[in-house]
Amino acid sequence: MMLQRSGLQKWRAGVFSRAIVSVSVGLFVLFGIIPMEPVTYLALTALALLHYVFIWRMSPRAGAWLDWVNLVFDLGMTFALLQLSGRTQSPLVILVYLWLFAMITVNARYGELRILVFLSALGWIALALGALGGPEYASYLAVHTMGVLLFAFTSLMLMGERRQGQLDPLTQVLHRGAGLERLAERMHKREPFDIAFVDLKGFKRINDRYGHAVGDEVLCCLAGRLLALVRPQDMVMRYGGDEFLVVGAHGTLEQRIGRVFSDPVMTSQGPIRLAGDHGVVSWQPGQDLGLEALLARADAEMYRMKMPLSSA
């Protein structure tokens, strides 16, 4: 399970929203809405400032651990705020839900259910521990257990939307933007893989002769075949109109791809024979090859296959 690294923009939003919270908590303390000692408030604010100075210094070169430090800090801060502002009676309970909402929006970008469950559990723990020792604790806990469950249930819609948003609407494989993002992440994980560039030949002609509807059927069928070639953890993406990228197990992709154009495709206008080119290259972690360079190499590999055929 991994938290998505936040970009600089999102860090700024995070700092900004936490600053709003701390300023308004300060106002509430000043007006006596929250039963908290001003000294305690100042100490908490100083701690938060220190935390942000630390993050400011570390963020340009820190790894994923910084996001985890941030998460732990948020939890500790929520716990302290709830304990100091009235436990089960605290009006700041809402902040835990707003925090959950913000965390789900920024993380779980691919709609991962594990992250949703993990964050909901953390929110529940913050609510439970933060109010520990307050009056009517049992009913408080019952209400907020329901609250967190409802939150998780509602987030399922968002997770489904995000998973669907990753896919090309026509062929239901990853679209270019989402696919390239995941490919870049895979390169960060430093495992070797093979990547194939698959280019359908004569797609324009199919479209012109049978109509766009049949062209769409051909694309869907080809995408389905490519999905069937690879394992669940591999990727198929629609790179352009009639171009696909396939990322698969190291060393085996070339022979698997070879058969993809061998059978004709069944469409509503009868079987259509397909032809296409593909170029396969291997990526190894030691190579230090960027995403752009890797794609250019796969493209070039495909043209090497294409050119001798068309000149013959």
Add this chain to the structure above:
Amino acid sequence: MRLQRLRPNEWRIHVFSRGAVALFVGVLTWLGVLEMDPSTYGFLILGFLGYVVLVWRAARRAGAWLDWFSLAFDVMALMTVLQLSGRTASPLIVLVYLWLFAKLTMNVRQADAATVYMLAASGLLVLWLGTWGDERWGLFMSFQLLAVVIFVVISQTLLGERRRNERDPLTQVLHRGAGLERLVEKMKRNEPFDLAFIDLKGFKWINDTYGHAVGDEVLSGLAGRLLGCVRDQDLVIRYGGDEFLVVGPERKLKERLARLFSEPVSTSRGRIQAKGDIGVVTWEPDNEESLDALLARADAAMYRMKYTEPREDPHEARGGRPQRA
């Protein structure tokens, strides 16, 4: 400002989640956590059941009023529950925020900021009316105001993501799924419009000659030109690899698109003369044409143009070749 229509299968989730809340409030009342009379709870449940029956009967063929009606029902129900369960001291305040979150997820699919403000305002209205009559009301509301503002700030991240997800990553115009969805909505609003089907000629040849990177530049350049041809409320959709759909003003789209291919597109490999076919058809609200029929008609209009226009070069008949300018 517009609530997005729920689809029939989403109504099921809508009713189900409200049922779960009702059940839970019942359990809390039974356990004595909420200071509510069991008979009051019984009346509330009757009201809820009436709502469920109405939604059940109406969801399939109702217009937008059902979505607004359900919003009004939610506001009333939440307000009543807050009033009956302890006002500012009610532990159910959190339901208002969960409701806001659910509404945002399901009803603001097209990232419409105005709808988010409207929802936030109705949330505040619920909190205001639901806790009306308590002594510490002013202090309570100042805190809730802050929380709703934070909610709106956080929503902006989600809205930004949704706006990006509607776009084709390469050309930044609407992608096919989002575009066709909007086109259907436009047809439901019963305003006439022109639809153009644009098919780039010889795009394959550009890709093969200059490489995919240059092909991408040509597509982006054309998409930018199309956006420049139409008004803000019109749609530009990347329909397929090298096909675009443009929805524009009635009977004026053809002349607006007339100069689309007159200038070559600047790329990193020099200026490339792109060519293409355009089929424009007009949609009128009263001829009851479906989306598929309309698209087929635009496609056919484009093919008429493709096979009737003068050919300068024998290659044109088969796909055609753009010239380097």
